Amino acid sequence: DAMVIQNPRYQVTQFGKPVTLSCSQTLNHNVMYWYQQKSSQAPKLLFHYYDKDFNNEADTPDNFQSRRPNTSFCFLDIRSPGLGDAAMYLCAARLGQGTTEAFFGQGTRLTVV
Amino acid sequence: TQLLEQSPQFLSIQEGENLTVYCNSSSVFSxxxxxxxxxxxxxxxxxxxxxGGEVKKLKRLTFQFGDARKDSSLHITAAQPGDTGLYxxxxxxxxGTASKLTFGTGTRLQVTL
Known part of the structure:
Protein backbone atom coordinates (compact mmCIF):
# COMPACT_ATOMS: atom_id res chain seq x y z
CA ASP A 1 0.00 0.00 0.00
CA ALA A 2 1.24 3.47 -0.87
CA MET A 3 2.62 5.31 2.15
CA VAL A 4 2.96 8.75 0.56
CA ILE A 5 0.13 9.70 -1.73
CA GLN A 6 0.07 12.67 -4.03
CA ASN A 7 -2.99 14.05 -5.73
CA PRO A 8 -3.58 14.54 -8.49
CA ARG A 9 -1.01 12.59 -10.56
CA TYR A 10 -1.46 15.04 -13.41
CA GLN A 11 -2.54 18.66 -13.12
CA VAL A 12 -3.10 21.15 -15.91
CA THR A 13 -3.49 24.79 -14.94
CA GLN A 14 -3.70 28.08 -16.76
CA PHE A 15 -0.94 30.63 -16.71
CA GLY A 16 -1.42 32.79 -13.62
CA LYS A 17 -4.24 30.69 -12.13
CA PRO A 18 -3.53 29.54 -8.55
CA VAL A 19 -3.11 25.82 -8.12
CA THR A 20 -2.74 23.54 -5.10
CA LEU A 21 -1.03 20.17 -5.02
CA SER A 22 -1.66 17.83 -2.12
CA CYS A 23 0.30 15.16 -0.32
CA SER A 24 -0.69 12.78 2.45
CA GLN A 25 1.28 10.20 4.37
CA THR A 26 0.22 7.21 6.42
CA LEU A 27 3.62 6.87 8.10
CA ASN A 28 3.05 9.46 10.84
CA HIS A 29 6.51 10.84 10.04
CA ASN A 30 7.70 14.16 11.41
CA VAL A 31 9.39 15.52 8.30
CA MET A 32 7.78 16.27 4.96
CA TYR A 33 9.52 17.65 1.90
CA TRP A 34 8.45 19.25 -1.35
CA TYR A 35 10.76 18.95 -4.35
CA GLN A 36 10.53 20.32 -7.87
CA GLN A 37 11.96 18.16 -10.65
CA LYS A 38 12.25 19.42 -14.19
CA SER A 39 12.85 17.15 -17.13
CA SER A 40 16.12 15.19 -16.97
CA GLN A 41 17.18 17.02 -13.82
CA ALA A 42 17.60 16.01 -10.20
CA PRO A 43 14.90 16.95 -7.67
CA LYS A 44 15.38 20.41 -6.18
CA LEU A 45 14.29 21.01 -2.59
CA LEU A 46 11.69 23.76 -2.24
CA PHE A 47 10.88 23.50 1.47
CA HIS A 48 10.53 21.05 4.30
CA TYR A 49 8.68 20.77 7.58
CA TYR A 50 9.77 19.20 10.82
CA ASP A 51 6.36 18.87 12.45
CA LYS A 52 5.04 22.42 12.09
CA ASP A 53 8.49 23.99 11.89
CA PHE A 54 8.72 25.33 8.33
CA ASN A 55 12.06 25.58 6.50
CA ASN A 56 12.18 27.49 3.23
CA GLU A 57 15.09 27.14 0.81
CA ALA A 58 16.71 30.50 0.09
CA ASP A 59 16.17 30.22 -3.66
CA THR A 60 12.54 29.05 -3.54
CA PRO A 61 10.46 31.70 -5.33
CA ASP A 62 7.86 33.62 -3.30
CA ASN A 63 5.30 32.31 -5.76
CA PHE A 64 5.53 28.96 -3.96
CA GLN A 65 3.88 28.53 -0.57
CA SER A 66 3.22 25.53 1.62
CA ARG A 67 0.82 24.51 4.36
CA ARG A 68 0.90 21.61 6.76
CA PRO A 69 -2.37 21.60 8.74
CA ASN A 70 -1.56 18.32 10.50
CA THR A 71 1.02 15.52 10.52
CA SER A 72 -0.58 13.64 7.65
CA PHE A 73 -1.17 16.35 5.09
CA CYS A 74 0.98 18.87 3.30
CA PHE A 75 0.04 21.22 0.47
CA LEU A 76 1.99 23.11 -2.15
CA ASP A 77 0.35 26.30 -3.37
CA ILE A 78 1.57 28.02 -6.50
CA ARG A 79 0.02 31.47 -6.46
CA SER A 80 0.58 32.51 -10.07
CA PRO A 81 2.01 29.66 -12.12
CA GLY A 82 4.27 30.57 -14.98
CA LEU A 83 5.36 28.42 -17.89
CA GLY A 84 8.65 27.84 -16.10
CA ASP A 85 6.85 26.18 -13.20
CA ALA A 86 5.85 23.21 -15.31
CA ALA A 87 7.55 20.26 -13.67
CA MET A 88 7.12 17.12 -11.62
CA TYR A 89 6.47 17.97 -7.97
CA LEU A 90 7.54 15.34 -5.47
CA CYS A 91 6.50 15.00 -1.86
CA ALA A 92 8.43 12.89 0.62
CA ALA A 93 8.13 11.89 4.27
CA ARG A 94 10.86 11.01 6.72
CA LEU A 95 10.70 9.95 10.33
CA GLY A 96 13.41 12.32 11.55
CA GLN A 97 15.08 11.81 14.92
CA GLY A 98 18.25 10.35 13.46
CA THR A 99 16.82 8.26 10.65
CA THR A 100 17.12 9.70 7.20
CA GLU A 101 15.27 7.34 4.87
CA ALA A 102 12.78 9.38 2.86
CA PHE A 103 9.75 7.81 1.23
CA PHE A 104 8.49 9.50 -1.90
CA GLY A 105 5.08 9.78 -3.47
CA GLN A 106 4.58 9.15 -7.17
CA GLY A 107 4.64 12.85 -7.90
CA THR A 108 2.30 15.33 -9.55
CA ARG A 109 3.16 16.39 -13.07
CA LEU A 110 2.11 20.00 -13.50
CA THR A 111 1.46 21.46 -16.94
CA VAL A 112 0.94 25.21 -17.37
CA VAL A 113 -0.95 26.33 -20.47
CA THR B 1 25.65 25.67 -5.74
CA GLN B 2 25.23 21.94 -6.28
CA LEU B 3 26.60 20.14 -3.26
CA LEU B 4 26.60 16.68 -4.81
CA GLU B 5 28.05 15.99 -8.23
CA GLN B 6 27.41 12.68 -9.93
CA SER B 7 29.38 11.17 -12.77
CA PRO B 8 28.83 10.17 -15.41
CA GLN B 9 25.67 12.10 -16.28
CA PHE B 10 24.63 9.56 -18.91
CA LEU B 11 25.62 5.99 -19.43
CA SER B 12 24.50 3.63 -22.16
CA ILE B 13 25.76 0.07 -21.90
CA GLN B 14 24.91 -3.40 -23.06
CA GLU B 15 23.41 -6.12 -20.94
CA GLY B 16 26.06 -7.97 -18.96
CA GLU B 17 28.49 -5.10 -18.63
CA ASN B 18 29.64 -3.68 -15.29
CA LEU B 19 29.46 -0.01 -14.37
CA THR B 20 30.25 2.40 -11.57
CA VAL B 21 28.50 5.66 -10.74
CA TYR B 22 30.18 8.24 -8.53
CA CYS B 23 28.73 10.80 -6.16
CA ASN B 24 31.17 13.45 -4.93
CA SER B 25 31.03 16.43 -2.64
CA SER B 26 33.28 18.77 -0.72
CA SER B 27 30.85 18.59 2.19
CA VAL B 28 30.53 15.96 4.89
CA PHE B 29 27.20 14.18 5.17
CA SER B 30 25.74 12.38 8.15
CA GLY B 52 32.60 6.14 6.66
CA GLY B 53 34.02 3.26 4.62
CA GLU B 54 30.78 1.30 4.80
CA VAL B 55 30.01 -1.13 1.99
CA LYS B 56 26.52 -2.48 1.35
CA LYS B 57 25.39 -5.00 -1.21
CA LEU B 58 21.95 -5.35 -2.73
CA LYS B 59 22.02 -8.32 -5.12
CA ARG B 60 24.13 -7.07 -8.07
CA LEU B 61 24.49 -3.56 -6.64
CA THR B 62 27.37 -2.59 -4.36
CA PHE B 63 27.35 0.73 -2.55
CA GLN B 64 30.30 2.31 -0.79
CA PHE B 65 30.52 5.37 1.44
CA GLY B 66 33.84 7.20 1.43
CA ASP B 67 35.98 7.16 4.56
CA ALA B 68 35.49 10.90 5.03
CA ARG B 69 31.74 10.66 4.32
CA LYS B 70 32.04 13.09 1.42
CA ASP B 71 31.57 10.70 -1.47
CA SER B 72 29.97 7.45 -2.49
CA SER B 73 29.92 5.00 -5.34
CA LEU B 74 27.42 2.57 -6.82
CA HIS B 75 28.72 -0.42 -8.73
CA ILE B 76 26.42 -2.62 -10.80
CA THR B 77 27.62 -6.03 -11.88
CA ALA B 78 26.24 -7.67 -15.02
CA ALA B 79 23.73 -4.92 -15.78
CA GLN B 80 20.28 -5.90 -16.99
CA PRO B 81 17.66 -3.89 -18.93
CA GLY B 82 15.64 -3.68 -15.72
CA ASP B 83 18.43 -1.56 -14.22
CA THR B 84 17.58 1.25 -16.64
CA GLY B 85 16.62 4.46 -14.86
CA LEU B 86 17.81 7.64 -13.20
CA TYR B 87 20.15 6.98 -10.29
CA GLY B 96 16.62 16.88 13.61
CA THR B 97 15.02 19.99 12.21
CA ALA B 98 18.16 21.00 10.35
CA SER B 99 18.29 17.75 8.43
CA LYS B 100 17.84 18.45 4.75
CA LEU B 101 18.01 15.83 2.05
CA THR B 102 19.83 17.21 -0.99
CA PHE B 103 20.00 15.30 -4.25
CA GLY B 104 22.94 14.85 -6.55
CA THR B 105 22.89 15.80 -10.21
CA GLY B 106 21.77 12.32 -11.28
CA THR B 107 23.06 9.60 -13.60
CA ARG B 108 20.79 8.34 -16.34
CA LEU B 109 21.53 4.70 -17.15
CA GLN B 110 20.31 2.83 -20.17
CA VAL B 111 20.96 -0.88 -20.50
CA THR B 112 20.27 -2.41 -23.89
CA LEU B 113 20.01 -6.01 -25.00
Missing part, protein backbone atom coordinates in the same frame (compact mmCIF):
# COMPACT_ATOMS: atom_id res chain seq x y z
CA UNK B 31 24.38 9.78 5.77
CA UNK B 32 23.96 9.22 2.07
CA UNK B 33 21.20 7.49 0.19
CA UNK B 34 20.89 6.08 -3.29
CA UNK B 35 17.61 6.13 -5.18
CA UNK B 36 16.45 4.88 -8.55
CA UNK B 37 13.74 6.76 -10.40
CA UNK B 38 11.78 5.58 -13.41
CA UNK B 39 10.03 7.99 -15.79
CA UNK B 40 6.87 9.48 -14.33
CA UNK B 41 7.45 7.99 -10.89
CA UNK B 42 8.93 9.14 -7.62
CA UNK B 43 12.41 8.04 -6.51
CA UNK B 44 12.62 4.67 -4.77
CA UNK B 45 15.17 4.16 -2.02
CA UNK B 46 17.85 1.55 -2.74
CA UNK B 47 20.17 1.92 0.24
CA UNK B 48 21.35 4.20 3.04
CA UNK B 49 24.99 4.35 4.10
CA UNK B 50 25.93 5.96 7.38
CA UNK B 51 29.44 4.98 8.46
CA UNK B 88 20.26 9.67 -7.65
CA UNK B 89 22.43 10.03 -4.60
CA UNK B 90 21.09 12.18 -1.78
CA UNK B 91 22.97 13.48 1.22
CA UNK B 92 21.57 14.28 4.63
CA UNK B 93 23.22 16.97 6.70
CA UNK B 94 22.51 17.94 10.26
CA UNK B 95 20.28 16.42 12.89
Missing amino acids: SLQWYRQEPGEGPVLLVTVVT LCAGARGP
